[in-house]
Amino acid sequence: MGVTSPLKGQTHSRSFITKFLPYVLYALFPVALFRFYFHPFPFPLSTTDQIPHSNRIILTSSSSSPPPLSFPREEEIAYETPCNYTNGRWVHDKMGPLYNGTTCGTIKDGQNCISHGRPDLGYLYWRWQPSQCELPRFDPNTFLNLLSHKHIAFVGDSMARNQLESLLCLLATASNPNLVYTNGEDNKFRRWHFASHNVTVSVYWSPFLVRGVEKSKAGPDHNELYVDVVDERWGSDLDHLDMVVLSIGHWFLHPAVYYDGGSVLGCHYCPGLNHTEIGFYDVMRKAIKTALEAIIERKMGSGNGIDVFLTSFSPSHFEGEWDKAGACPKTEPYKEGEKMVEGMDADMRTIAVEEMEAAKVNAKQFGGLRLEILDVTKLSLMRPDGHPGPYMYPFPFANGVQEHVQNDCVHWCLPGPIDTWNQIMLQVLRRWRRGE
Template sequence: MGVISPLKGQSHTHSLTKKFLSYVLYALLPIALFRLYCHPFPLPQSTTDQLPHNNRLILTTSSSPPLSLSFSKEKEIAYETPCDYTNGRWVHDKMGPLYNGTTCDTIKDGQNCISHGRPDLGYLYWRWQPSQCKLSRFDPNTFLNLFSNKHLAFVGDSMARNQLESLLCMLAAASNANLVYKDGEDNKFRRWHFASHNITISVYWSPFLVRGVEKSNIGPDHNELYVNTVDERWGADLDHIDMIVLSIGHWFLHPAVYYEGGSILGCHYCPRLNHTEIGFYDVMSKAIKTALKTIIERKGANGNGVDVFLTTFSPSHFEGEWDKAGACPKTKPYKEGEKMLEGMDADMRAIGVEEMEAAKIYAKQFGGLRLEILDVSKLSLMRPDGHPGPYMYPFPFANGAQQHVQNDCVHWCLPGPIDTWNQILLEVIRKRSMQSRREE
């Protein structure tokens, strides 16, 4: 009988223990890595303070100390990613608008759909979601900080005014604006001042951007445009403007006679006049070109610089006669692919895009000029539910169904889809500001 070593059984037990510990270790390792990934150890406070300057955004106001917003490198890289805001879809949003149409007193009466008794309020609960990026919710404090000590001007037709009033209502949640100037029929020239940040916001009525004589009951029944001369009602103030948002389109559909260089260029829909019918596309192109060229040359020559945005054409949504109840009856946005941008709407948009691209090339010989298209045509096309319709007047059906009722299927309810235009405007300016600070 052999001698049994006292270590034999212990060796076997030790081997089993080692195997067990190895299995446990392999099992715990991925759990530990997952815990570390989801809940990283906090960095000491001083680490954030030692971030290099180009990883921080400093926003300065005229009435408060600098506001410091820190970003991780990963977030900053993601934030810099170019975003095509034109492609996307409207998604339901329970948060709703930033303001109430019954409390913001700068809304033109005809666009105040809530106070005029529009019964369906579903149109208020949608937000635009770009296909490949995120569009941040409008932050009035960020806007005010970025525009401190600046003058922002909206120039153009009633769409410019519609967008301006939207912006003022969105900012009202953070700061009060004082109306410091008003003039013209229907207050077409107005100016507000935000004392908290020394910001001036103006609106200039100029439905053609160039010099024009509007048709009237006592004058000619057509408009007269001088396509190579800018409208000096806003052009004369360029020295005092830091950012300008241009918006035209719908007024070019009206009958008009066009002048260039002192002679008649032609006309649009003037059967009683002995002029050549040339339509309005080329004339609208010339008007935008004249406006952009004037801004570039005047602001570029004095070296002050300027930010210029051109808002693209906003389609209307008439589905019936303007004086019938069902002119724009939709209560929800179109789904992606349900409605295409085509025909005149697409052509009007293309004119603005082409002229802005040409202006960018021309502006390269000057310094401090930043030109951008604010492309809202598609996202606006997809919102047939956002117009006042018959609620451009208070309680149009209070006395029952009416045989004739005027409809507005062109302008936008406030609050409404046009708030998104300013949301995109702020996003572009904010990204541009971050880029400029990194380059300093």
């Protein structure tokens, strides 16, 4: 018997493999190439390829074991955090404003600094740069599209009118505003219509938002405020308004007697009257609260909702007493850290911010109500160069330098820094439209 060798028959097999192996490899190569093309190996991302985390919030799963690769998992959703326009700095802007004092016919004469001969025009070439995001240039067509077929009202004191006229001038670069209504001394109640988009813009004079009797030569030498009753000159029109921009502050500095529930609550700077001095901070807070509550209560069941902005306090820049030849001669913005929001400016701003936050909580239970603070206190404080100053009057130095020239260091030149307020408001409207 012979022993069968374990190598017996391999000579034939080896020749078979040698003969057909190349063909097998040729056949497998395109298959492998096809697989790699459509399902590549997961190479790790480099550091520069990582998703940036600044200004982003990542909602991840609760799993304690992170995936081995840097690719975002399917359950991760990224949201851009809303831009905070409160803090920032003013930077040079070569583009300048969208309009000028000679092309917009709605500017109050006292704020038309260009036509009144202000010689330095450097104040026109600055833009607000928020600390952590960008503030896009105002787009009038976008604003008109967002407010198409709607009625927006500015309600408050002369700062509300200042902001209104800024918006009208910005929008007029894209569409013609037609004045369709005017009433009251000094055009305190007016209405415009943009036929191109069926947008209505109104202004309501209401320096306290609540019912008040303003001091006058024929009446009391102090203001009288009823802090628990909304001013019906605008409150009665709420059914016809889709958006309201509230703005108050400076009128609360004047002497006044306050009423609540029909009784005297106290007064501010009322020597000679037998009333308790209580200042104006709590009264201003109550006035804002009354106004916001009235809007919420009257619109919560209407079915068409409303958007509400509250513009925070805008500081003045008198160097010296405002009624004793005080002026605002600066020609450039303050640099970051050079001027701080403090004292009365800070207190007035805080009241507006806190009351708007409280109103947001109150409005959450109702649909269709959107509220936002328009926090412009810091960016306004940093612009001492943006007021009319002596150019509240035409060519005040045409006959030489006068010993005493009245200055306006409260309101803003148009165009000017106040245009930024409407820039920010537009960005909030765009955010709302995106559902954020």
